[in-house]
Amino acid sequence: MRHDRLGDMRLFVAAVELGSLSAAGRKLALSPAAASARLHKLEKAFETRLFERTTRHLRLTEEGQLYLEHCRIALQAVDDAELALASRRNAVRGRVRIAATSDFGRHLLLDWLDAFSAAYPDVVVSLTLSDAVASFLHEDIDLAIRFGMPADGALNARRLAGNRRVLCAAPAYLERAGRPTQPAELAGHRFVLLHTRDGLQDGVTLRRLDAVVECRMASGQAWETNDGAVARAWLLAGRGIGFKSWWDVAADVGAGRLDVVLPDWETPAADVHALFHRRLLPLRVRLLLEFLAGRFAAHDQGQLPIT
Structure with missing residues (x-):
């Protein structure tokens, strides 16, 4: 058993990340029977269960969560050592899997990734664009860029920039x-609304001095989508008023394609964060994270007033 403990650790981590032991086996060129046998031996060696198994899902036990954290550290150390030995110059190469919201991903991130690729041509990128928060235990993602702080405290988060959210329209x-001119006047308007995993985003809190107003954006005649880039396109087409992150619409506001609605009223901020589940990131991921942090710092307009 101990002659391939690293292989067993890789199988265990892959099963967690993919949410399926058979999928982990396929990734590591193991048959379902072989993958199941190796996991069984691993649990038998530790005399504890690492997973609670159901017909459709694998759920980590408390012991499994503890083992997962240490496995990731150990495997990352091995991967970094192999990467360092692969080139005397410690060249940066390999694949980075990054997730981002659809509008930000198409609007800014694509250009930033092109610039990163020019600096590190041996790094290849897998990009997932979705307005749903990635499940890091079941998706093979190295890094995600998200607006707001996730509820999952198990994830590591690094704040990259401020982000004001605004009501805007063409x-x-x-x-x-x-x-x-007043929040109450929103009641007579059409809206462009975004669907997320938490439901239809049709509520907004507006603040000015000591006044706080909870507004509901009527959905009866609203255009609805689960894609932020589509929502922005509909706003530009004049479909109604929408609630967008400043990072997504700053260029449109600056060019006069969109106007901020009720600019004297503020909404709760949703700062930009990089999310990752590994405490020790591969060199290529660490470099991309620092590169993106630099781009955000150079272009951070999240706290600038809009007039």
């Missing part, structure tokens, strides 16, 4: 439907 729509 000038043509506001000329046609009227420009709200």
